[in-house]
Amino acid sequence: MVPIHENYQDYRPPRYARPTIARLLLALPQHYLLGLQSVVLTYAAAIGRGKTHRIQGGKYLRNSCLGYYHHKWKGEPAWIEIVVDNIVAGILRPGVPNFVMYIPILRNYAFADVLFHEVDHHLDHTIAAPAPGGEAAAESWNGRLMASYLLKRYSYLRHWWLTLLSLTFFQILYLFWRQK
Numbered sequence: 643m644v645p646i647h648e649n650y651q652d653y654r655p656p657r658y659a660r661p662t663i664a665r666l667l668l669a670l671p672q673h674y675l676l677g678l679q680s681v682v683l684t685y686a687a688a689i690g691r692g693k694t695h696r697i698q699g700g701k702y703l704r705n706s707c708l709g710y711y712h713h714k715w716k717g718e719p720a721w722i723e724i725v726v727d728n729i730v731a732g733i734l735r736p737g738v739p740n741f742v743m744y745i746p747i748l749r750n751y752a753f754a755d756v757l758f759h760e761v762d763h764h765l766d767h768t769i770a771a772p773a774p775g776g777e778a779a780a781e782s783w784n785g786r787l788m789a790s791y792l793l794k795r796y797s798y799l800r801h802w803w804l805t806l807l808s809l810t811f812f813q814i815l816y817l818f819w820r821q822k
């Protein structure tokens with residue numbers, strides 16, 4: 643199991659943040675995480691200025707605020723940073739009730755979306771990549787970790803009509819959030 647560290651200083655994270663990340667890490671094939679030193683939970687204000695992330699187009703600007711992958715560098719092993727307050731704020735937009743974060747599948751999905759994207763970057767650097775490096779490679783792993791996680795965790799999604807129902811539900815929620 644990859645160690646999880648917390649770097650919050652004056653931010654009080656929601657109690658579910660750490661256990662959610664821990665469960666998501668356990669749900670992944672463990673050899674995907676080889677060479678990963680740690681996952682650090684942090685918050686936006688703790689991210690230093692001048693920190694850069696490969697960004698191709700505005701699409702990844704938002705991503706870069708939710709998590710970072712730090713690849714192996716000068717003998718330092720790779721590690722991942724998860725920006726907890728930005729993930730929560732991305733869902734709890736004005737008008738969205740707090741209880742939304744207490745719906746486990748939504749919470750898991752929000753954290754998995756960020757964590758798995760950063761693990762994709764790690765796979766891009768360790769296991770052979772299906773596309774040239776950077777965001778393109780992370781996106782070409784796109785959805786694979788998420789799909790296998792969702793199928794494992796929510797095995798009822800194997801029934802096509804439940805999948806359809808869930809997707810419709812997510813679509814409606816998404817449209818609801820977009821209007822905010």
Ligand SMILES: [Zn+2]
Binds near residue numbers: 702759780
């Ligand atoms: Zn990325």
